[in-house]
Amino acid sequence: MAGQPARSRSPEASLERHLRRALLLGGGAVFLVLAVFACSDDTDDPDPAQTAEAAAAGSPSDPPAVEPAPPLAADGTGASTGSGDPPAVLTPSGIPVAVLDRTAAGYLVRTPCDGTAEVSAGMPIESAQIVLDPGHGGRWDTGAVGPNGLVERDLNLTLSRAVLDELAERGISAATTRTGDYSILHSVRAAFADALGADALVSIHHNAPTWSPSSVPGSEVYVQSRTAEQVRADSARLGGLLYEEITAALAAFDDIAWSGLPDAGVLRVLRSEGDDAYGMIRRPSVVTALVEYGYLSNPSEARLFATDEYIRVAAEATADAIDAYLHSDRPGAGFVQQPRTFNPRSASTPCDDPVLE
Ligand SMILES: [Zn+2]
Known part of the structure; x- marks a missing residue:
């Protein structure tokens, strides 16, 4: 089924290795525990979750060592963000979070479920050219589930980790919105990328339900339409490069019974009201594309997606597209002129914050 040569490196290396390579940072010590509960109102996913009957959410299994928060000034005043504090930190349990403020105890941070919490320590994330966003996560939001049992939230995370590796090999700094199997709201994913001032945010998904048989991969890339003109143009170019590289790479796999929609390509998907339909496209201020x-x-594609070879090929293609976006004037390809209309359901999904330290 997979027509590509094998390569020995596994995409499932340890969390710490990925984070260190992706964030290009070092670490130190650890402490406490906090958790917050909130409810999601942003279930406008391109591929809504099947009912969540999956295993309970866990936290990353291999958390990195982190640095204690630096001390406050002698008069006890807490510096606010913007005065030298990092825009984001990796908490002691390995959760990337935006920093809202400094406190006597450490950092006040935005939790994955859009609450606030204090953490005593964190590995600073000073900046990132690219933020990757593994779609879905946690027990309530599995994303699509393949006929072979492959769960989208896990597949997206595996692929994102492999893309982080590929970007690190290219010298491109990157961070990720999600490092394990836990809930995280679209609004928080978007705010994290905005806080870092990333050059681009790339959200990683796998689709459902199946449509018509197709002779070519039915990949779709969604781009921003209701935003500043330059962001709109950059989002389209990023999307075009992702579509071009990913479909070319996937087409090299032999004997896959692809499926797809007639208008598959680089798409603007709009609600009847006229704004971008998907939260992960509508919410970020930074240049964004969702793949x-x-x-x-x-079934045929699900079998492919379960292979290490797919992860390697898809990760390389994604990193190649990001590299071209950052370092070339290539325009990309696959643009669909006619917007697709889609009105997502507005149901609420629970969100359980992970342990932060
Ligand atoms: Zn998805």
């Missing part, structure tokens, strides 16, 4: 690599609901 649906293929159909996890399609």
Whole structure:
């Protein structure tokens, strides 16, 4: 099924290695525990979750060592963000969070479920050229589930980690919105990328339900339409490069019974009101594209997505596209002129914050 040569490196290396390589940072000590509960109102996913009957959410299994928060000034005044504090930190349990303020105890941070919490320590994330966003996460938001049992939230995370590796090899600094199997709201994912001032945010998904048979990969890339003119143009170019590289790489796999929609390509998807339909496209201020690599609901594609070879090829193609976006004037390809209309359901999904330290 997979027509590509094998390579020995596994995409499933340890969390710490990925984070250190991606963030290019070092670490130190650890302490306490906090958790916050909130409810999501942002279930406008391109590929809404099947009902969440999956295993309970866990936290990352291999948390990195982190640095204690630096001391406050002698008069006890807490410096606010913007006065030298990092825009984000990796908490002692390995959760990337935006920093809201400094406190006597450490950092006040925005939790994945959009609460606030204090952490005593954190590995600073000073900046990132690229923020990757593994779609879905946690027990309530599995994303699509393949006929072979492959769960989208896990597949997206595995692929994102492999892309982080590929970007590190290219000398491109990157961070990720999600480092394990836990809930995180769209609004928080977007705010994290905005806090870092990333050059681009790339959200990683796999699609469902299956549509018509297709002779080519049915990959879709969603781009921003209701934003500043330059952001709109950059989002389209990023999307075009992702579509071009990913579909070319996937087409090299032999004997896959692809599926897809007739208007698959680089798409603007709008609600009837006229704004971008998907939260991960509508919410970020930074340049954003969301990739649906293929159909996890399609048995032939699901078998491919379960292979290390798919992860390697898809990660390389994604990193190649990001590299071209940052370092070339290539325009990309696959643009669909006619916007697609889609009105997402507005149901609420629970959100359980992970342990932060
Ligand atoms: Zn998805």
